[in-house]
Amino acid sequence: MLIDTHAHLNFSAFKDDADEVIRRSLENDIWMINVGSNYETSKRAIEIADRYGKGVFAAIGLHPINLHTGLVKIKVDDKEGVHFEKEFDFENYKELARSAGPGQAKSKIVAIGEIGLDYYWRPKTTKKKELFKQKQKELLLEELRLARELELPVIFHCRMAHDDLIETLTNLDCDFYDRRNRSQISGVIHCFTGNWEQAQKFLEMGFHLGFNGIIFKLDLDEIVKKTPLEKILIETDCPYLPPPQFENQRNEPLYVKYIAKEIAKIRNISFEKVAEITTKNAKELFEI
Numbered sequence: 617m618l619i620d621t622h623a624h625l626n627f628s629a630f631k632d633d634a635d636e637v638i639r640r641s642l643e644n645d646i647w648m649i650n651v652g653s654n655y656e657t658s659k660r661a662i663e664i665a666d667r668y669g670k671g672v673f674a675a676i677g678l679h680p681i682n683l684h685t686g687l688v689k690i691k692v693d694d695k696e697g698v699h700f701e702k703e704f705d706f707e708n709y710k711e712l713a714r715s716a717g718p719g720q721a722k723s724k725i726v727a728i729g730e731i732g733l734d735y736y737w738r739p740k741t742t743k744k745k746e747l748f749k750q751k752q753k754e755l756l757l758e759e760l761r762l763a764r765e766l767e768l769p770v771i772f773h774c775r776m777a778h779d780d781l782i783e784t785l786t787n788l789d790c791d792f793y794d795r796r797n798r799s800q801i802s803g804v805i806h807c808f809t810g811n812w813e814q815a816q817k818f819l820e821m822g823f824h825l826g827f828n829g830i831i832f833k834l835d836l837d838e839i840v841k842k843t844p845l846e847k848i849l850i851e852t853d854c855p856y857l858p859p860p861q862f863e864n865q866r867n868e869p870l871y872v873k874y875i876a877k878e879i880a881k882i883r884n885i886s887f888e889k890v891a892e893i894t895t896k897n898a899k900e901l902f903e904i
């Protein structure tokens with residue numbers, strides 16, 4: 617069995633056949649977490665999870681790229697069906713978490729995510745750039761507060777902002793929950809693309825690292841090799857980042873097996889070992 621810890625069957629790329637894709641995946645013993653990127657996609661992730669028994673879970677959150685800062689023009693991604701939000705409506709998201717079927721909120725909404733920092737589409741002038749970063753950090757802190765209130769782990773998105781995320785998390789002057797006496801917040805840095813030094817800092821803070829098809833594109837072998845297996849999660853980030861044999865096609869949870877295979881190859885261990893340990897890691901972190 618495998619768990620795709622970061623999927624987006626809640627995105628418009630799957631609007632016509634999400635159930636078919638999910639069935640295919642469950643038949644192959646692959647579970648998944650559909651991750652929200654704004655209110656709409658978070659809601660859809662819960663609706664999808666509610667249609668299934670075990671095996672399909674949801675995360676809710678506002679992706680930094682979907683925060684309308686008015687400072688930069690961001691290209692709309694038609695695979696996602698983006699709605700920009702002017703601000704993070706804490707109460708609305710909290711209510712959404714409660715809206716999951718009776719007794720379901722705890723078991724079906726397994727994380728706050730994806731949240732974090734993304735400096736890819738940044739403004740050109742220094743002043744605007746600083747303000748833009750500031751707004752993203754404020755959003756992040758609000759969402760971490762929600763994670764604390766709901767006692768949920770976090771799925772972090774981090775692009776071109778690893779040092780800032782480390783700094784923000786290190787300097788958190790807060791009483792965030794300490795669920796497992798491990799760190800202030802538990803969670804995963806999904807689609808990890810930083811360097812080994814940054815990886816170590818996240819690991820020291822108790823976080824997991826998530827690897828997906830980007831390991832076929834960037835040279836992350838050193839990090840895949842050195843990260844303790846107990847700290848690795850596998851994911852697809854579908855519909856994005858398909859493995860090379862499906863280049864330019866829509867990715868899906870079933871293909872998470874190719875990530876496990878590649879990790880096994882890089883670490884020179886068996887596929888079964890990677891499957892066993894990463895599944896255990898996901899089950900423990902998300903309490904599923």
Ligand SMILES: [Zn+2]
Nearest residue numbers: 622651730853
């Ligand atoms: Zn994602």
